Amino acid sequence: MREAREAWLEATEHNPGNASSPHQIGGRANAALKEAREKLAHFLDCQPADIVWTSGATEANNMVMHHFARTLDPAKRDEVWVSAIEHPCVHESAKHYFGKRARLIPVTHDGVIDLDWLTAELADMRPGLVGIMAANNETGVIQPWREALAICRQYKVPFFSDAVQWLGKMPARGLGECDYLSGAAHKFGGPRGVGFLKVPHKSQVTPLLLGGKQEQGRRAGTENVPIILSMLAALEAREKQLARCEHILRGVWRENFERQLLKNLSGTVVVGANSPRLWNTVSALMPEGVQLRWLTKLDKAGFAVSTGSACTTGKEEPSHVLAAMNFKTAEAHRVLRFSSGWETTEANWHALADALAKVHAEVHPAKT
Numbered sequence: 001m002r003e004a005r006e007a008w009l010e011a012t013e014h015n016p017g018n019a020s021s022p023h024q025i026g027g028r029a030n031a032a033l034k035e036a037r038e039k040l041a042h043f044l045d046c047q048p049a050d051i052v053w054t055s056g057a058t059e060a061n062n063m064v065m066h067h068f069a070r071t072l073d074p075a076k077r078d079e080v081w082v083s084a085i086e087h088p089c090v091h092e093s094a095k096h097y098f099g100k101r102a103r104l105i106p107v108t109h110d111g112v113i114d115l116d117w118l119t120a121e122l123a124d125m126r127p128g129l130v131g132i133m134a135a136n137n138e139t140g141v142i143q144p145w146r147e148a149l150a151i152c153r154q155y156k157v158p159f160f161s162d163a164v165q166w167l168g169k170m171p172a173r174g175l176g177e178c179d180y181l182s183g184a185a186h187k188f189g190g191p192r193g194v195g196f197l198k199v200p201h202k203s204q205v206t207p208l209l210l211g212g213k214q215e216q217g218r219r220a221g222t223e224n225v226p227i228i229l230s231m232l233a234a235l236e237a238r239e240k241q242l243a244r245c246e247h248i249l250r251g252v253w254r255e256n257f258e259r260q261l262l263k264n265l266s267g268t269v270v271v272g273a274n275s276p277r278l279w280n281t282v283s284a285l286m287p288e289g290v291q292l293r294w295l296t297k298l299d300k301a302g303f304a305v306s307t308g309s310a311c312t313t314g315k316e317e318p319s320h321v322l323a324a325m326n327f328k329t330a331e332a333h334r335v336l337r338f339s340s341g342w343e344t345t346e347a348n349w350h351a352l353a354d355a356l357a358k359v360h361a362e363v364h365p366a367k368t
């Protein structure tokens with residue numbers, strides 16, 4: 001994104017200091033970081049001091065699990081509950097630190113976390129933490145994080161949300177109310193390798209990386225000022241587009257694409273169709289098995305799409321997200337995922353629908 005690139009170049013050329021250095025050059029870097037923290041806090045609706053810069057969401061999410069592993073009492077069998085559709089960096093770190101004390105919050109067939117389950121279970125016992133992502137990366141299904149947060153507040157259980165897929169696609173306002181919140185710049189037009197963790201106000205978080213006293217002792221290591229400024233430039237630009245409601249029209253294009261797909265390829269089912277979804281994501285259960293030939297042909301036509309499993313041989317594990325939504329393994333192998341960016345045009349969506357119909361006719365000639 002232009003704004004992100006320009007901010008990075010400007011900072012790299014004109015603000016080369018180490019934000020922890022005592023001299024004027026360091027002071028300028030520190031001031032720029034302070035301003036970036038204030039901007040992010042403004043977008044999220046939290047305090048600047050609540051933000052810890054990280055190398056991305058994987059680190060931020062690991063930090064949360066590590067922090068709770070250090071603070072919860074295994075003797076009391078304190079648990080953490082995370083949704084069954086979280087990104088692997090949440091599942092793996094929860095499993096690593098908590099083993100059987102990490103429980104999965106179920107989701108419905110439409111890909112939404114089961115709030116009834118949460119309410120019923122909380123009435124019985126209190127976990128040390130509940131983690132529910134803001135929107136899912138595979139299906140685009142928007143999660144009721146506000147409702148889940150309110151329920152957790154009622155039971156005084158800390159609430160954590162991975163907002164990687166939400167940020168830059170939906171307005172950030174209000175997300176800062178979550179006790180812990182993670183984000184990653186590359187999902188909204190910023191550089192890779194930078195993100196943040198928002199922590200509760202005036203709370204200490206057990207550092208995952210030990211060393212210097214950067215980030216108020218919460219994350220050691222020299223801050224990469226240019227990429228942090230670049231991340232904020234990207235988010236600022238996205239927030240402006242969101243304020244102008246530019247995402248609404250993009251949602252209409254996505255819906256038109258889905259209609260075209262369902263019409264052209266009968267038997268196709270849109271995953272999570274009954275749930276609110278991000279405007280950029282379509283996960284579709286195709287009428288036929290999705291083979292490598294499909295992907296190669298689509299790739300040649302200029303469309304980089306993903307599947308519902310780790311590979312397309314039909315022997316690999318289906319995605320844990322589709323499995324949690326109760327899709328059978330054979331169905332998961334028929335799933336294709338499409339995601340657009342802010343630059344994707346209506347014509348691009350039409351071209352994709354046409355390419356899919358063409359590829360389907362070539363690969364399964366008798367069925368069209």
Ligand code: PLP
Nearest residue numbers: 056057058087137162164165184
């Ligand atoms: N959480 C979600 C929902 C994601 O989609 C991703 C990456 O795609 C991550 C976490 C990990 O982010 P990163 O690779 O920036 O560490």
